[in-house]
Amino acid sequence: MTGKVQKPCKICGKMFTPCADCENDKTMFRWKRVACSPECAKKYFARIASSRQLNPENKK
Amino acid sequence: MNIYLDHAATTGLSDSMKQYLTSVLDLWGNPSSLYSISDKPRQIISDARQSVAKFINADPKDIYFTPSGSGSNTLAVKGLTSENPSKNHYEVFYSPTAHKSMLKACEACIYHTALKVNSAGEIDCVYLDDVLTRHNALKPLVCIEAGNSEIGTINDVVNIGSIVHGHNGILAVDATGYIPSCKVNMKQWENYVDLLTFSGHKLHALKGIGVLWKCKDIDLKPLIYGSQEQSLIGGTENVLGIASLGKAVEDYNYSSGAPNNRDYIYHYIVNHIPDSYLVGASIESGKRLPHNLYICFKGVEGESLMILLDLNGIQVSTGSACNSRNRSASATLSAIGMDEKDTHSCIRLTFSGRETPEELDYVCDILKQCVESLRWLNTK
Ligand SMILES: [Zn+2]
Numbered sequence: 001m002t003g004k005v006q007k008p009c010k011i012c013g014k015m016f017t018p019c020a021d022c023e024n025d026k027t028m029f030r031w032k033r034v035a036c037s038p039e040c041a042k043k044y045f046a047r048i049a050s051s052r053q054l055n056p057e058n059k060k
Numbered sequence: 061m062n063i064y065l066d067h068a069a070t071t072g073l074s075d076s077m078k079q080y081l082t083s084v085l086d087l088w089g090n091p092s093s094l095y096s097i098s099d100k101p102r103q104i105i106s107d108a109r110q111s112v113a114k115f116i117n118a119d120p121k122d123i124y125f126t127p128s129g130s131g132s133n134t135l136a137v138k139g140l141t142s143e144n145p146s147k148n149h150y151e152v153f154y155s156p157t158a159h160k161s162m163l164k165a166c167e168a169c170i171y172h173t174a175l176k177v178n179s180a181g182e183i184d185c186v187y188l189d190d191v192l193t194r195h196n197a198l199k200p201l202v203c204i205e206a207g208n209s210e211i212g213t214i215n216d217v218v219n220i221g222s223i224v225h226g227h228n229g230i231l232a233v234d235a236t237g238y239i240p241s242c243k244v245n246m247k248q249w250e251n252y253v254d255l256l257t258f259s260g261h262k263l264h265a266l267k268g269i270g271v272l273w274k275c276k277d278i279d280l281k282p283l284i285y286g287s288q289e290q291s292l293i294g295g296t297e298n299v300l301g302i303a304s305l306g307k308a309v310e311d312y313n314y315s316s317g318a319p320n321n322r323d324y325i326y327h328y329i330v331n332h333i334p335d336s337y338l339v340g341a342s343i344e345s346g347k348r349l350p351h352n353l354y355i356c357f358k359g360v361e362g363e364s365l366m367i368l369l370d371l372n373g374i375q376v377s378t379g380s381a382c383n384s385r386n387r388s389a390s391a392t393l394s395a396i397g398m399d400e401k402d403t404h405s406c407i408r409l410t411f412s413g414r415e416t417p418e419e420l421d422y423v424c425d426i427l428k429q430c431v432e433s434l435r436w437l438n439t440k
Contacts, residue, residue: 027401029437031364041367049371 009036011043062373063419067351068209068237068410069377071264077307081266084303091297092288101299108306115309116239116256118246118273124289125302126270129236129259130161131283133203135272135292136232136255137165139280140201150230151198153191155215156395157181158205162234163391166203171196175204180341181213181396183220192227200229206244209237210392210408211340212352221252230254230278236262241351243314246273254278260301265308269301315413318351321420322411326353328424333431335359339398339406353409356402360434365407368430374423377408 005023006015016036023033031041064072073081084104089097091105105125113120126132141150154166156174166172173191176184183204192200202224207214217233224231232255235244239258246256255278260269272292274280286294326343329336335358341347357365362378369376389403415423 027438028359028361028405029364029434029440030361031367038367041364042371045368045371 009040010034011040011047012036061419061422062375063415063423064375065409065411065415065423066375066377067240067412068262068408070261070267071240071412073266073304074264074311076311077264077304080307081300081304084300087299091299101297104299104303104306105297108302111306111310112271115312116244116246116273117248118250122273122276124272124274124292125297125305126257126272126283126289126293127268127298128270129234129257129262130159130270131293132257132259132270132272133159133161133232133234134165135280135283136257136274137162137169137201137203139283139292140230140232140255140278141169142281149198150201151195152201152203153188153195153229154203155183155205157208157210157213157392158203159209159234159236160391162203162205162232171198175202177395179396180345180347181208181211181392182341182347183215185216185219185223188220189223189226192223192229195227200224200227201232202229203232203234205234205237207235207238207242207349207352208340208392210390211354211396212237212349212408213340214238214242214347214349217249218252221249225252233257237349239263241314241318241349250275260305260308263305263308263312265305266301268298269305271305315351317413317415318411319413321413321415322351322353322409324420325409325423325427326355329355329427332424333357333428336431339393340396351411351413353411354406355409356398356406357431358402358405359438360405360431362404362406364434365430368434369407369426372426372430374426377410378406 006017009016014036018032022030035041035044087100089101091098091101109120109123112123126135141152151171152166152169153173153175157177176187178184204215204220206217221231231253233253235256235258240262254275256273258271261267280292282292282294284294288294288297323343337356339354339356366376366378389400393403
């Protein structure tokens, strides 16, 4: 049954099927738990960068 | 700032290359035709073959152009073993860390056995000798990579070749990962290697062109039926790709800067980023490709780090990927016995040697920040 569960992308809202192992692995952050694509993952990182300064460009 | 540190994935074209290839675009004649508009394309192929032969110190007659490095590997393995499946007279022994094109071609053979590698990724020569001593009456074909394009470990081709030939076997060597940073000299290897392959686009040529060097005594079956490349690779020649490879190898410069730049980043990481370690052969061993750095950052997903670095203008690669169905550890990392937990926490940096001190400092700085940020996200 793994791989059938769908969830919405935190960026674009599109439903996607995350990797079951990524979902279950709570030991580290995995981009596929939050975003449907690398492009959305980049937007996710950029979005939280402003608060956490993940992106040094946002420090300036 | 944009810093490309994935030269093992592919390389770009120089301005002079683009200019040259633009001129080749006008030479559209079929190289096989006898009329005059085909003379130049035919000459380009002949010149490129000479240049490639000179690049590896070989005879141009032993150079075959293929569609890619993967095509060369497939031709090497299937060309030898596909003679007649029911009378397959080769037993294939292969490196478990070989490129997928070689791995899959070997696994498709009727009789195949994976070799062993040590924790650094080097072929276990004691096991190789032993398994070849115990093998059945079939002729052994041993397939290895000269240098692992993922973790950067260099194999001792001469020693492996001695063992293989000592058992009357054939050695096929994939030099795709090796040749961009280590010079190949077939005069030194020809007594040990029977088939050698590499790819053009890792050497600043176009995609879509590969090379097979073949020892004269070896007979191969075609990969694609036709009349070109001595009937091994049919199809009208990729003149543009061949031209690009000819020029690329003429212009190729083995940069002495790559190991220095690699070492600079490595020393920064071990001194400033905790819970990180080098994967593969040590820097000091001399058994690592000079431009390769493969690092595990514990508790950091390699793919997330790659994406975050890209967001900051730095391109690297990661070995293990996952898809919507499952995560699959890289075959290389599994073969060296890496802790499964760590196999998804690695990135590969491959240097050109032309990185500036400012760029290197920027990479150090950003790398540290990104690793820290992703570890911080683990706590959220
Ligand atoms: Zn999305």
